[in-house]
Amino acid sequence: MLALRLTRGAHPAVQLRRLLVAAASAGTGFLLLSALGYAMSHPDSPAAATLRLAWCAPPLAATIHLAVAVARTDPGTRPRPGLAAAGLGPGRLMLVSAITTALSCLLGSMLALLVFLHLRGDLTGMPFDGDASQFLAADSPLPLPAALTLLALTPALASAAVALLLRPKPAAPTTTKGRARPYGRFGVSARSADRETFGAYGRFGARLRGTVRGGATTPDPASAAPQNGGATTPDPASAASQNGGAPQAPASAPAPAPAEEDGSRQTPDDLTHFPVPRKPPAGLPWGITILTAGLAVETYAGRVTADDTLALPTALPTGPTAVLVGWVLAAVGLALAAPGLAHLCGRVLQAVRPGPLRLLAGRGLMAEATRIGRPLGVVCAVAAAVYAMAPRSGSAATAAIGPLSALGATVVAGATVTTLFMAALEARQARADTTAALLRLGAPTAMLRSAAALRAGVLLAVFGPLTLIVAELAALPLAAR
Secondary structure, eight states: OHHHHHHHTSOHHHHHHHHHHHHHHHHHHHHHHHHHHHHHHOTTOHHHHHHHHHTTHHHHHHHHHHHHHHHHTOGGGSOOTTTTTTTOOHHHHHHHHHHHHHHHHHHHHHHHHHHHHHHHTSSOSSSSTTTTTTTTTTTSOOOHHHHHHHHTHHHHHHHHHHHHHSSOOOOOOOOSSSSOOBOOSTTOOOOOSSOOOTTOTTSTTTTSSOEEETTEEEOOHHHHHHHTTTOOOOOHHHHHHHTTSOOOOOTTSOOOOOGGGSSOOOOOOGGGBOOOOOOOOTTHHHHHHHHHHHHHHHHHHHHSOOSOEEOOSTTSOOEEHHHHHHHHHHHHHHHHHHHHHHHHHHHHHTOSSOOHHHHHHHHHHHHTHHHHHHHHHHHHHHHHHHHHHHHHHHHSSSOOOOHHHHHHHHHHHHHHHHHHHHHHHHHHHHTHHHHHHHHHTTOOHHHHHHHHHHHHHHHHHHHHHHHHHHHHHHHHHHHTO
């Protein structure tokens, strides 16, 4: 009920994002149902039906990626002060996000089922009744359990991915290994928990063994014994008789501590700690290695004649299986290397005596490298695949792209591009406090916009040629056939 109320009362922009998730889920569900219809109409070719079902994996992955990105930018399920007291802690908000994602995907799946039944001719009274009856096996009864199982894949996997990525993380244990080093006064690397005020080191009598408390001096116990020549402490009774019968506390008894020392010790503030630098993304060498291995596999498979060919959907090239494996490796490597490349772009941007504009753009790009780099790498991989397959599609004998191939390409391309925009929106929300602080300090709004434009221009200048190079190298093995 809470998820339904949050869904109904959300901002129109948030509703539009959820509708995009529902549209991607509808396209993926229709592709899954089409694979089921092909298997029903061609019962004698299970291998081709399995291959069509396997080609639904890229749209399914793109839809799940989009659903996770939309859930991360949803302001209604973000932890806020006071919600934990009302029973809406991080775990409950994670559950609400997962249920909201499942509802959006379920809406798309139901829409896909209605369109599928309408094109089969099971539902009448609307245009295009039964136009795809032969392809969707309208003469055979639809197995309802199989159809519902396929339609439940997208909501179940998307909600599980959202719950996994947005789960509340346990608090890290406070160990001294990863803690920043505290610095005390000049020339001393002490790690005492007591905080020293300004000028405490040079104050008169601060370094003496004894401390004066209420007019009485407390000698140091270690130095008291040598001064007394090894004599024992006098009896309190004799001391009382000498002082007129009034017993007094021994001089070595410590005076009661002040009220402020009874509490917990103060820890050094943030000004005595240097901030721990953020580590760069660690996927750059792995991404370059996998990308190089994929291109090498494609080149080797293109020169060696092999009999094992894997048929792609309509109007797409057909080649050895190793070429397709190389394509997958190249796409994975490009997606892994993108965050490291974005971080490197930010570091290069602020090199060689940067001004305020380049420094702001470079630091922002380094901070957002992981958040922006991953979806940007996926977009580059999809664009490289489309660019590599487009020339082969134009020269093929059956160059007309089928409706299912066009639907699959639209779902993958649209979902990946939308995910990139969602990542940019999430980065903007993450740096909202920094932007407000800069505006309070007097930074002009034009400089902030120029920094954002400079970041986008640098990423486009680096990833655009890289995508073209990878696409050209990926298309070489099939161009010679």
